Amino acid sequence: MAERGRSRRVQHLTSVPCPGPAGAVDANDLLRAVGRGDEAAFARLYDLVAPRVYGLIRRVLRDPAQAEEVAQEVLVEVWRTAARFDPAHGSATSWVFTIAHRRAVGRARSEQSSAERTVRAGAAAIDTPYDEVADEVSGRLERQQVRRCLDDLTELQRQVVTLAYYQGHSYPQVAELLKTPLGTVKTRMRDGLIRLRDCLGVEVTA
Amino acid sequence: MSADIHSLVGAFALDAVDDLERAAVDRHLRECDACRIEVAELREAAARLADGAWSVPPPRLRENVLAAVATTRPPLWSLRSARAPVSSSFRISVYAMSAPSPRPRACARSRSRTSWLPRTWCCAISR
Structure with missing residues (x-):
């Protein structure tokens, strides 16, 4: 004892x-x-x-x-x-x-090599939004929910959100990578996150 | 101007703005309660994307972080005193001066836990 x-x-x-x-x-x-x-x-x-x-x-x-x-x-x-x-x-x-x-x-x-990184990572990201890292652990509910909600976005919403969040690009870089006007990128980032918020059931009370 | 700044809230929540834009959005948020809630929710949604990036770290990261934490004092007392009224600062500084350690239970394995003390002490007193 x-x-x-x-x-x-x-x-x-x-x-x-x-x-x-x-x-x-x-x-x-x-x-x-x-x-x-x-x-x-x-x-x-x-x-x-x-x-x-x-x-x-x-x-x-x-x-x-x-x-x-x-x-x-x-x-x-x-x-x-x-x-x-x-x-x-x-x-x-x-x-x-x-x-x-x-x-x-x-x-x-x-x-220092951020310009090269932008082109390299950006090109890879558009083709494969989920890289091998995401597959190291499978079957987690949260991950499945996030993936499902990302799939629920429009193609452009999903691209602008994932390029910014997972690749760390600024919105002008995202606009450049996607050959899309700056204003459109800003708007899609916002309405993409709003859709994600609603899909994930996120709430902040205060 | 304000509408222009507000159009940045999505990019802001994704850390996709530059320093000047971030400062402008921060200022905008200080003046707008509804915008603050919107940004908090967008940040919360963005942070959930971390669930999709799950990757098991090397075991040494845990060892290194816990070792660093064991020798790093959180500037807890100075933070609290920065927000608290004068009387609390005084109590904190008295506590820092009189206690052999502010965390007696955690001190059994501590060798250098009190090395932070003079700095906190000065900090508390200077407020």
Whole structure:
């Protein structure tokens, strides 16, 4: 009995992830606990979001080594700034992925070879909006829902949204890649996201 | 002008704008409650696209991140004091000065946990 109690305490102190039921983990609660400096909560939040943080950054940067470096920066930033998270303005996962995406896009745009990257990645993206990364883990409900909702967009909406989000292109770059007027690209980004929002059932109350 | 800026909210939510445009949209959002909600929802929808980019990271990323976190103090107290009234800042600075560590339970395996303390202390006092 005492032995069990001790091992549980040791487990807590070494931040081994809690193997609790994945469905019961609430990212909002975890991020709030992280904001109070709770390292065990951070380890659990890591397990919940890291594959998407890393996958998203890798998708934008197309370089696993660089993606790993940026993912580490992002996840440590989540730890440092978690106290700023306010659930009234959106979900914890959205907060984390927004940081990850912005950081990945910033890195991509600061690359010296960005002009070449734009042409290379853009051409590939139009032909294959889902690359091999997306297929590494299959059968996840969220992924299926996202894919279904992306399929629900018009071709142009889907292209402008995925070129910006997954490839990190600015709207003028997207306009250039698709040979489409700037105004049309801006409009399709907005109405594409609105359609995605409605399909995914996203709501923000405050 | 405002309608022009508002047409950027989709691109803004996708981080597809430049720094100047982002600042303009931020200003626009400060003046428009409905726009803020719209952008929050579009951001939420955009962030769900991360579900479609799932990729298992190398195991060393977890080790590296947790190791970095163990030696990085969240600037929690300075953030709170920035928003809190003066009395809270005072309480925080007193707490920082008097407590051997602000997180006693997490300190069993800590060697350098208090290395952040003087900086936070200065920060809290300077407010």
